[in-house]
Amino acid sequence: MELVWITALGVGGATVIGAVIGFLFKGLSHRFSDIVLSFAAGVMLSAAVLGLILPSLDYGGDYGLLITISGIFAGALALNLIDKLVPHLHRFVGMGEEPHPPTHVNKVLLFVTAIAIHNLPEGIAAGVGFGSGDTSNALMIAGGIALQNIPEGMVIIAPMLAAGISPSRTFVCAAATGLVEVIGTLIGYFAVHAASAILPFALAFAGGTMLYVVSDEMIPETHAHGSERGATYALLVGFCVMLLSDVLLG
Numbered sequence: 001m002e003l004v005w006i007t008a009l010g011v012g013g014a015t016v017i018g019a020v021i022g023f024l025f026k027g028l029s030h031r032f033s034d035i036v037l038s039f040a041a042g043v044m045l046s047a048a049v050l051g052l053i054l055p056s057l058d059y060g061g062d063y064g065l066l067i068t069i070s071g072i073f074a075g076a077l078a079l080n081l082i083d084k085l086v087p088h089l090h091r092f093v094g095m096g097e098e099p100h101p102p103t104h105v106n107k108v109l110l111f112v113t114a115i116a117i118h119n120l121p122e123g124i125a126a127g128v129g130f131g132s133g134d135t136s137n138a139l140m141i142a143g144g145i146a147l148q149n150i151p152e153g154m155v156i157i158a159p160m161l162a163a164g165i166s167p168s169r170t171f172v173c174a175a176a177t178g179l180v181e182v183i184g185t186l187i188g189y190f191a192v193h194a195a196s197a198i199l200p201f202a203l204a205f206a207g208g209t210m211l212y213v214v215s216d217e218m219i220p221e222t223h224a225h226g227s228e229r230g231a232t233y234a235l236l237v238g239f240c241v242m243l244l245s246d247v248l249l250g
Contacts, residue, residue, distance in 0.1 A: 004130045007142045008185035011126050014146035015119070015178030018153020019171060034222040038231035040148040041218040042238025044210050047144035050246050051129055051137040052207030059132070060200035071204025076212040078205075079121060083216065116177040122148075122213065123184020125206035130185075131192025132199055140246055142185075145210075147238075148218070149181065 053068060060067040122145045129138035153174055160170040192202050222231040 003135070004127070004185070004189050007126065007130070007139070008123070008182045011123060011142050011146045011149065011185055012178035012180075012182035014149035015153035015181065016175050018150035019157055019174035020153075021150065022154035022157030022174075023167070023171075034227045034231045035234045037148075037151045037218055038222045038234035039238040040144070040151060041214045041222065042235035042240075043144040043147050043242050044218070044238075045214050045235070046239040046242035046246070047141045048125075048207045048210035048214070050243065051134075051141040051144075052125065052203045052210070055132060055134060055137060056200045056203035056207065059203065064200060067200045068204040071201045072208035072211065074201075075121070075205040075208025075210075079209050079212040079216070082121075116180045119149075119177055119181040120184040121206070121209040123181035123186075124188035124191075125210055126181075127185040127188020127190070128192050128199075128202045128206045130189045131196075132203060137246075140242060141206075144242060145181075148213075149178065153178070 053072065056068040056071060057064045126138070126142040126145050129141040132138065156174045156177065157170060160173065161167065165173075188202070188206065192199050219231075219235075222228075222235075
């Protein structure tokens with residue numbers, strides 16, 4: 001349980017680290033930020049497949065394939081519903097871009113809310129990994145999510161500062177989005193730990209949410225500024241790094 005708490009704080013804390021970097025380097029180039037985000041996308045993609053979807057098949061028994069496919073689509077549809085309620089992250093501002101000043105602070109707060117809502121299922125995915133009892137897979141999933149949270153924390157800073165929100169309040173809002181992920185991690189862990197019968201579906205559901213985030217949020221953002229080739233190779237490197245880690249640790 002201590003490891004779950006430490007990991008939950010680490011996953012959420014990665015957003016805070018990204019926020020600090022966002023304060024220090026508000027003028028980062030698109031190419032650099034796209035490479036970082038693409039690497040994180042590859043890590044998350046590998047973690048989703050190796051750490052969640054394949055174990056779901058193993059735990060599902062005779063109905064493993066049906067349960068896993070159902071869980072993947074259920075996770076994706078859940079985030080699709082969220083996307084209908086809050087805007088996509090890349091509709092607000094690209095990483096490293098100096099945004100146009102929003103006409104209302106409410107627009108920026110909606111932006112922060114969107115990130116916070118998207119963080120919840122990612123935290124649940126990390127918690128479900130620990131609930132499965134496979135610590136190495138759980139750490140791989142959490143590591144992938146944490147890497148993605150760093151550039152996500154970076155993107156929060158510039159638009160809030162441009163809207164006239166004080167640096168201290170900006171940092172508190174960024175930290176709050178990370179806290180949501182800590183809560184999600186604990187929810188995922190306790191839900192699966194209390195009802196192991198739902199583990200195969202929960203693993204696939206979490207994998208579906210991560211696949212959705214990679215495809216719907218991260219890849220479009222990294223391909224929007226003319227650095228598609230570099231972003232693609234960065235994604236492949238991230239995927240292979242996690243694949244290598246899984247083989248060596250597994």
